[in-house]
Amino acid sequence: MILVTGATGTVGRTLVDHLLAAGAPVRATSRRPDRAALPAGVEVAHADLGVPESLPGAVRGVRQVFLLSDGPRLAEHDANLARAAARAGVESIVKLSSGRAGDPGATDPIAGWHRAGEAAVRDSGVAWTMLRPLGFMANALAWAGSIRRERTVHAPFAAGRAALIDPADIAAVAARVLTEPGHHGREYLLTGPQAHSPGELVTILAEVLALPLTYVAISPEVAREALLEHGLAPVMADAVMALRAASLEDFGARVTPAVAQLTGRPATSFRSWATRNREAFLDG
Template sequence: MILVTGATGTVGRSLVDRLVAAKVPVRAMTRRPAAAGLPAAVDVVAGDLGDRGSIAAALRGVDRVFLLSTGPDIPTHDANLIREATRADVAHVVKLSSGRTGDDTATDPIPSWHRRGEQALRDSGIPGTILGPLGFMANALHWADSIRNRDSVFAAYGHGRIAVVDEHDIASVAATVLTTDGHDGRTYRLSGPEALTPAEMTAVLADVLGRPLRFLEVEPAAARQAILDHGLSEIMADAIMALRATALESFTSVVHPTVQEVTGVRSTSFREWATRHLADFARV
């Protein structure tokens, strides 16, 4: 039995679908089972990474775990899961981390939070694998409203390049690692096939949508305010803006061959991702 945390989110949901299709027994942990909307084959359990009792219950009969935690709680939540996984004799933990933990100069919050989780996994002695994706292609969905309503993309740090990766490719790597041998102790940095600026991504979206789109670079302060307006906390707004600033560094533009090496399938291009998501950007 594989326990998937973050099963209702971008990567976790895609992972669940892959494991179900492969007929692997899956348990999904969520804070809101009734709203999870997961396939019937999944054993959905209530749990919170902040509550060790609920983690212990979710781990009963589980031998492998996909660990996904978010935000400032990453260090505590990872430590909670790893402590209970040790007690439950779990055979393998796959942690979704950040592609930037391998960059020693990345001292901003998100890679720093993930480094502590990675270290807890290494210290536990549980066989583990770290997945370190660069920016998700799915982040472009934050542009959906302004594309639909104003034919425009607003973003800070317009010259920054990120080798963005498809969330389905991350899930495919996770499914492979969870169901095949040979991944203990490995760290897989994951990217898509090319590094793109926000303006280049806008041009791809315009081409796929068949209508012109404008790219407008905004000041970081305005982008930060937009994150706050979206309902995120000050801590997360600062962490996300610090992360976005690193798109000006070469580390985020490195293309890694790992998706193909692990899964045997080439990584998805942003054009392919955008084509799959046409409906999200279409005018209403």
């Protein structure tokens, strides 16, 4: 049995499909099982990573765990799950971490949260694998509203470059790692095939959408205020802005062959991702 946390999210939901296709028995955790809307054949267990007493039943009889958590309490949640997994005799944990966790120069909050989470998993005594994506292509969907309204994208750090990855590629990697031997104790830095600046991403979107899009560079202060207006708590807005600023550093533009090596196919390009998600930018 493989336990998938975060199973209703972008990565977790696709991972569930991969595991089912491979014939693996899947259990998914949810704080609201009645709203999980997962495929038939998936066992849904009520669990909350922030409530340790909710976890023993979720990990009972499980061999592998896919651990996805986020936010300021990330390390606490990872520790709760890792301890429960160790007590239940789970064989291995595959943690979705952050590429920044592997950058020794990274001091931003998200890197720190994930480093602490990784440490909690290692300290549990359960075999582990760390998946470290540098950034998600799906974050570009936040631009859909302004693209529809004014054919414009406002984003900070015009000089930054990041090798964003398709979340579906992360799910494909996770499925391989969970169902094949030989990955214990490994840390995989996952990237897309090319690093892009915000302006380059907008140019690609304009071509895919066949729209005359304009990129407007804005200050970090204006970008942070927009995050707050969209409902992010200040601590999360600050963490997101620090992560965005990391695109100005060389580490964020690193490109690795990990996706191709682990899945047997090239990492998805931003153009291919945008083409697949074209309607999400046009409808709404």
